[in-house]
Amino acid sequence: MSSPRALALHDELRARGERITKARRAVLDVLADTDEHLTTEELLSAVNRAEPDVHRATVYRTVDRLAELGIVEHTHLGHGPAVYHLANDLHQHLVCESCGRITEVPMAILRGVERRLHDEYGFTMSPMHFSIVGRCQRCRDEAEHA
Amino acid sequence: MSSPRALALHDELRARGERITKARRAVLDVLADTDEHLTTEELLSAVNRAEPDVHRATVYRTVDRLAELGIVEHTHLGHGPAVYHLANDLHQHLVCESCGRITEVPMAILRGVERRLHDEYGFTMSPMHFSIVGRCQRCRDEAEHA
DNA sequence: TTAATTGCAAAACTTTTGCAGAGAT
DNA sequence: ATCTCTGCAAAAGTTTTGCAATTAA
Numbered sequence: 001m002s003s004p005r006a007l008a009l010h011d012e013l014r015a016r017g018e019r020i021t022k023a024r025r026a027v028l029d030v031l032a033d034t035d036e037h038l039t040t041e042e043l044l045s046a047v048n049r050a051e052p053d054v055h056r057a058t059v060y061r062t063v064d065r066l067a068e069l070g071i072v073e074h075t076h077l078g079h080g081p082a083v084y085h086l087a088n089d090l091h092q093h094l095v096c097e098s099c100g101r102i103t104e105v106p107m108a109i110l111r112g113v114e115r116r117l118h119d120e121y122g123f124t125m126s127p128m129h130f131s132i133v134g135r136c137q138r139c140r141d142e143a144e145h146a
Numbered sequence: 147m148s149s150p151r152a153l154a155l156h157d158e159l160r161a162r163g164e165r166i167t168k169a170r171r172a173v174l175d176v177l178a179d180t181d182e183h184l185t186t187e188e189l190l191s192a193v194n195r196a197e198p199d200v201h202r203a204t205v206y207r208t209v210d211r212l213a214e215l216g217i218v219e220h221t222h223l224g225h226g227p228a229v230y231h232l233a234n235d236l237h238q239h240l241v242c243e244s245c246g247r248i249t250e251v252p253m254a255i256l257r258g259v260e261r262r263l264h265d266e267y268g269f270t271m272s273p274m275h276f277s278i279v280g281r282c283q284r285c286r287d288e289a290e291h292a
Numbered sequence: 293t294t295a296a297t298t299g300c301a302a303a304a305c306t307t308t309t310g311c312a313g314a315g316a317t
Numbered sequence: 318a319t320c321t322c323t324g325c326a327a328a329a330g331t332t333t334t335g336c337a338a339t340t341a342a
Contacts, residue, residue, distance in 0.1 A: 018296090019295095019342070020341075021296090021340075041331085053299080055298070055300070057298085057332085060331095065297095076222060080330090081330085081331065081332090094267065094269050097272060110259060112259065113259055121251060123278075123280050123283065124280050128278070128279075129276075130277065130278075131276065132263070134272045135269070164321090166316075167316070168315095187306085203307085203308080203323080203326095204323055206308075208322095226305090226306090
């Protein structure tokens with residue numbers, strides 16, 4: 001039931017000397033199968049639908065490992081737990097502090113800051129780990145008409 | 147023992163109908179007295195040096211209240227607890243993922259992104275709540291010579 | 293075989309909450 | 318006097334860890 005995308009990841013992992021277990025397979029299957037950003041708790045539920053015995057601690061350890069390997073990334077959308085997703089397709093998250101809507105924007109939006117931080121501060125920015133908080137168009141409009 | 151800055155905040159709070167208690171006084175004194183960014187735990191220790199009976203829960207409630215009033219802000223530097231500081235003097239934090247060094251840069255650095263997010267996405271950015279993670283000059287140099 | 297990985301249970305860590313009493317205005 | 322705020326204790330929510338057993342390679 002693993003998608004082609006998941007299968008490719010299995011191969012990559014094996015090539016890097018990692019073991020493919022039923023827990024890891026299930027985690028990768030879930031992540032490869034969705035565009036959502038999942039908390040560990042959501043990930044656990046989804047994994048448990050396929051593999052009821054996989055333990056919460058294993059999910060934590062698995063995403064940690066996958067993160068070290070650069071295969072998953074996590075992001076903080078706000079307070080509360082981090083959300084995980086596959087590491088391809090990097091993008092930046094805008095979170096509306098009013099309605100919670102999440103908008104994904106290309107990393108290119110940050111190129112200017114990236115350049116300035118590098119030139120003026122010698123600081124090399126990593127792909128954004130945190131979201132940008134603010135207010136979306138719709139909520140802004142609503143606020144104006146109030 | 148309250149600094150002039152702290153005293154001004156007492157006045158502001160009273161003017162806004164808030165009560166000045168020994169816990170709140172202590173919290174404000176600590177925050178007004180440092181340029182550091184403190185976790186609640188650090189804040190608690192500092193507060194307890196002056197007021198040993200002030201409880202952890204009260205510190206949480208106090209910073210929450212002060213945040214609602216716009217008097218303090220908190221920022222996430224990385225994983226782990228948030229850090230609190232007085233709300234004036236807004237700046238953006240760069241955190242080096244290698245050595246942990248924190249660099250403060252003026253918010254102006256983000257003006258370009260702010261503009262693009264507004265123009266292209268109708269999104270109004272709030273003063274940055276999250277830090278920018280990356281690698282500082284020194285760690286970058288060290289990595290190159292290895 | 294054997295070293296990595298897991299399940300479990302327990303703990304660690306951060307934050308929140310209900311409630312009765314203390315305290316600021 | 319009134320109503321906010323506090324201390325306490327307990328719980329809730331998230332993540333980590335030690336260890337023995339399992340399992341992929």
